[in-house]
Amino acid sequence: MKIALFATCIVDAMYPRAAQATVAVLERLGHEVVFPQGQACCGQMHVNSGYLKEALPVVANHVRAFESEDYDVAVAPSGSCVASVKHQHPMVARHAGDAALEERADAVGKKTYELSELLVDVLGVTNPAAQLGSYFPHTVTYHPSCHGMRLLTLGDRQAGLLRGVKGLELVDLPEADQCCGFGGTFSVKNADVSSAMLADKTANIRSTGASVCAGGDYSCLMHIGGGLSRQADTIGTLHLAEILASTETEPVAVPGPAGRTVKVVAK
Amino acid sequence: MSTREQILAAVRTALKDAPAVPDIPRKYRLDGEADAQQRIDVLVDRLEDYKAGVTVVDEDAVPATIRDLLAGAGSYVVPAGLDPAWLAWETDTSRIRYDGGAHGARSVTELDATDAVVTASAVTVAESGTIILDGSPDQGRRAISLIPDHHVCVVRSRDVTAILPEALRRLDGTKPLTMISGPSATSDIELERVEGVHGPRRLDVVIIR
Amino acid sequence: MSRTPIGMPGLRPGIGNLFAEEKFPSAARRELGNSQLRKNLKHATSTIRAKRLAVTGELPDWEELREAGSALKTSVMARLPELLEAFEANVTARGGTVHWARDADEANAIIHGLVTAQGVDEVVKVKSMATQEIGMNEYLEERGISAFETDLAELIVQLGHDKPSHILVPAIHKNRTEVRDIFLQEMPGVDPGLTDEPRRLAMAARAHLRAKFLTAKVAVSGANFGIADSGTLGVVESEGNGRMCLTLPETLITVMGIEKLLPTFSDLEVFLQLLPRSSTGERMNPYTSLWTGVTEGDGPSNFHVILLDNGRTNALADEMGRSALHCIRCSACINVCPVYERAGGHAYGSTYPGPIGAILSPLMTGIEAEENGSLPYASSLCGACYDACPVKINIPDILVHLRGKDVDAHRGGLPSELDVGLKAASWALSGGRRLAAVEKLLPLGRAAAGRDKKIKKLPGLAAGWTQSRDIPAPPAQSFRDWWAKEHKRP
Incomplete structure (x- = not known):
């Protein structure tokens, strides 16, 4: 194709x-x-x-x-x-x-x-570990971005793909369906409300104990990651595509504390 | 131009793009599938969820059931058209206060000093646990089922529909209708439901099989 | 207030409690500082969300009911003139009197006239958004007439000299302890040993209002529905205060927005399923009263209904925005809104808070009313409101539409920082080569970042971003550049 x-x-x-x-x-x-x-x-x-x-x-x-x-x-x-x-x-x-x-x-x-x-729908990927060699030996939580979830009704597609990655442990994000507060210019026009939403999102992410927050939209991940970084948190953000592309021979680097990338160490 | 004319003119101005009138897609359920027993089971479940008292009895047990439910009531009001057989057990007729028909209307003060009320009902929706009164002679005017603090309401199983659309089709919409789903309640404080505010704090439903 | 409506001739913007007193961002900032409020809202909205999902999820035809509800309301708006005339004729034929009010002032004057004609100086009130919108209580108060709120939450707000902050639970911003304190201070004859148990508080309200219900001569209500082909009116409630007001006084005055009509009685089969499940998250609310004109020997003998415009025709004239009038005031959108949950209802300034308020208030008053210009921006456009709306009002699309109207209304003036930025971005983002040229500047961003590869402080509008978030240093190479130079076809 x-x-x-x-x-x-x-x-x-x-x-x-x-x-x-x-x-x-x-x-x-x-x-x-x-x-x-x-x-x-x-x-x-x-x-x-x-x-x-x-x-x-x-x-x-x-x-x-x-x-x-x-x-x-x-x-x-x-x-x-x-x-x-x-x-x-x-x-x-x-x-x-x-x-x-x-x-x-x-x-x-x-x-x-x-x-x-x-x-999932067109290319028939049901088992990323087998079909793509996806390997990511980390604890991951997942934020379903609003527009994918509500406008495209992606449902379980993104989380389902993550669950099919070898070595990946997916932990549920509390209040996952809540907006992270980005909303484009909303984040600057209503910076205070946006920041309050972000604080709740990052607190929920932290509560999962995951080392990575995954998502399907870098706009939201930039927002969440920007918040985690400001809060000097060690949790990194990664796009679904990066995790799917990660293999045992070519593992993706996990963004670590202070924005630096750290070497992937298998659990 | 009158205010009425001005508003209607404003509405017409606002609609000058002549929006289309859509067909109404009535693909929702118009009739329920539950059989008679299922309807009663669902109704009982819903009423109990609302914290109403529920008794399911055979027709001949109705009087005794009402008698027991009214055991603590010093007085009770009944609409003039209530089935007299339901009160045949009453030995102290001074407890009964008839309202309507030849008896005339009781004052609100009198109703406020009355402990309970017994009425029949017009139609009941099982799925939402909703009993509907339509002011027929066996149900009386709206005030009598409102002011006394304890409402004993008799529901006949033939009047129980599975879902709301069936029930509404059986009603005359121009009669004064009261839909009752459990005792009065409020969720106004922290959205926590509390049963019993201004309407009857106790609702007992007697369902005739 | 600056109001220079541009709309169509003959249409009047709404007046009354529809205007924000300050712009949303600053009002929200103040409210965000109230941690008790945040806690109360979080608790209440998460409770109601769970309940709503449970009772909407159990109906196999919930989506079909929403479809029907949406179509019915679209039909009502398209047929509004004929339905209003039919409703009026049917109410009149059944012994009621119909009045028409173009705005809040006219409605209040009619109510005042009807109340004084009964020779009384107090009325009991059923909770009603319409009377809140027109500021009836204050209007009557100034003229020596007391309006007693009988809904528990409205009573809390009234006794606390406060403003409602939610359309379903107006005192949602108060927790049980705060309510107890208000009752202890303001409720005459209250038991000084009153605890903060919700049941005890409800009983205190019952005792307080009982005598009022039994002696009131005049009641004022709103209406959830008006049935055009019969003249029937409906009020949906929980506590029984509605039944008291609608049944016991001799005179009943009902104020209803002109958009509240339904074509026929049987249409209630849709809305009486949609409303309670979306609203309180119950399968059915405890009490629904339906009445048609005057019924001999049962209920008020003197019945008046006031049909209120107050900016509704202004909203109706907006082809994109008119579906905001489909709102049945369930508050589902408010309860799921992350912005409302943080900012609370008062930040919206209007009687109508939350997502629906952010579109309804500016549509009714005109987006040109400066006070309401910031409301359409009070949303991250997450879409939770649209998902929850039982009549499928596409609130996010209308928010965007109103933002467009707001931006267009300010064109030609001094450009804002955002105007300049987005105009430049429009140029840069309308061509691959243009964007590639801009991306050549990425190294500048890398230079701006600190040793930790983060940008932590930006000036101007972007300072809003860096108040709580870093920006990572840009990459050394854009994707476009990588594709051209390094991507090797497999």
Whole structure:
């Protein structure tokens, strides 16, 4: 299968390893990955902040970029950006009165999958240890990001994949379905409420005793990780893709205290 | 232009895009599947959950059951149309205060000084444990089942439906209706449910098989 | 208050208790400092969430009921003029009197006139959002008429000289000990040995209000439903104070928003399942009263209903936002909202707090009303409210829509830091080459980070981020760069 990768702006610029891991996982399954060069961002930050006019060129760019390449499906390592592509892009076009763009955005959206959705529903990954050689000998807790959980109804897909990783012990996160408080510009416009939400999230993560908090969205993980780091916590954050890509011969480094990476030591 | 006209005009202005009137998808359950015994079982479970007293009896045991439930009541009000057989046991008729019909209406003060009330009921929903009174002569006006602190309510099994839609179809919506699901309660303090506030603090339901 | 509504001619924005007195972020900051409040809200909302999930989960057709509820409300809004006229005709035919009020002032004046016509100086009240919204108690108080709240939580708020902070449990911000203290201080004749056991507190309220119920001549209520094709009204409650008010006084005045209509009596089969399960998390609330006009020998002989606009037509005119009027005031969205749980209801300023309030208040008053401009931003857009809403109001989408209206309303003025930032970002993010060019600056970010590879303090708007979170040093190479230079096809 030919799969177009939508890296998403935050991963492209800040967390390239999540996109690299996505590529590694897909190629390990024998698929061809392409990277449409024109891509940049889904525009969600603009839409969610009320800047629909400014979101329009961002949306139009994404649609153009993912129309210009020939592929079977597109994938992004982010539930939030995929939800934006599927639901917000046609809305932004409609708001601008551009029916043609709406139709094109809709077509791109229909071909776009969140990573776990693609792996489980389309590529039939049921046993990451066997199918991908996934190995990660650590205690992990998992934060299900809101948009993946509610807008894409990912259900157990991400956690199910984590459970199938060799050596990984998944511990339940209390109040897992509670938002971490990121919410894009919400985190700066309502910084106090956002920080209070984050404090509860990090306290819950800490209570699990896990050494890593995994998730499917680096926006939320940047927020959670930023909080844990500020609280001088030793718990690291990792994207689902990075854990799936981790193998016994090429283990992923676990982000450790003070943002430094530490060598993986098997339990 | 009157206020009425101005508001209606404003509504029409607001709707100038002529939004479509959708069809209503009534794919929810319109009829329940429970048989007669299951309906009673569910009803009992729900009423007990609400902390109501429940007794399931044969028709001929109704009078004795009511007698026992009223044992501690110095007086009780009954609607004029209540089945007299249900009170045939009463030897001290001074305890009975009839309301309605030829007896006229009792004052609120009188009702407040009455310990209990006995009524029949119109329809009951098993799934939610909801007894509905519609003001028929065997149920009386709304005040009598409200002011006394103890309500003994008789439910006939033929009047018990499995779910709400069936029950509403059996009612005349223009009658004064009271739906009762357990004794009065409040969750206003820390969302903790406490039974018994302004309405009857004790509800005893007598279900006739 | 600055109100320069731009809306359509003929539409009036709502007035009354719908306006925030300060912007949400600063109000929220103050409320966040109240640790007792945080504790009370956390306890109450987590209790109710669990209950709601249990009773909604046990119905096999919950989603179908939501679908029907949503469609019914959409239908009501589309047919509102004819339904209002039918409702009015049916109430009138059954011996009731219908009044129309364009805003809070008109509604209050009608109520005042009806009360004084009975020659009384006090009324008993059933908990009602509409009367809270129009500030009826204060209006009557100023004119020498006492309105006694009879719902336990409203009584707590009234005795405590406080404001409601939740639409279902207005005193949710108070715990049992605080309630006990209010009763001890403010309730005449209360037992000085009163404990903080909820049961004892409820009994104190019963004793306090009993005489009022039995002697009141006039009651004021709201309505949960008005049935257009019969003129029937419905009030859903728990304590029996509603039944007392709706049954015992000679005169009953019901204030109902024009959006509360349902087409037919049988439509209650949907809403009487959706409402209690979403609201208190019960299979059914203890008492529901339904009455139609005046019934000889049973209940009030003098019945009035006031149909209230107060900005509802303003909300109705917003095609994207009008579904906010579908709200049945269950409070499920409030109980699941992480922002409400931290900030509490008072931070929203309006009678309607939480996610629904964050859309309803600005829709009713107009987003141009500056006080309410910050409300649509009071959400992380986590979507929990939409999931919980029994009539499927897409609150997150309406929040985003209102943010858009707010941004557009401020275009042309002095650009804010966010305006400038997002405009620049719009340019940078509308092309792969542009983003690649910006990514060439990543090393600057690495230089800005300390030896521990963290950015800990940023200026301006971004300071909001670094108040509680670090930013990791950017990577040496973007993904795009890695792909071009290092990725080898397998």
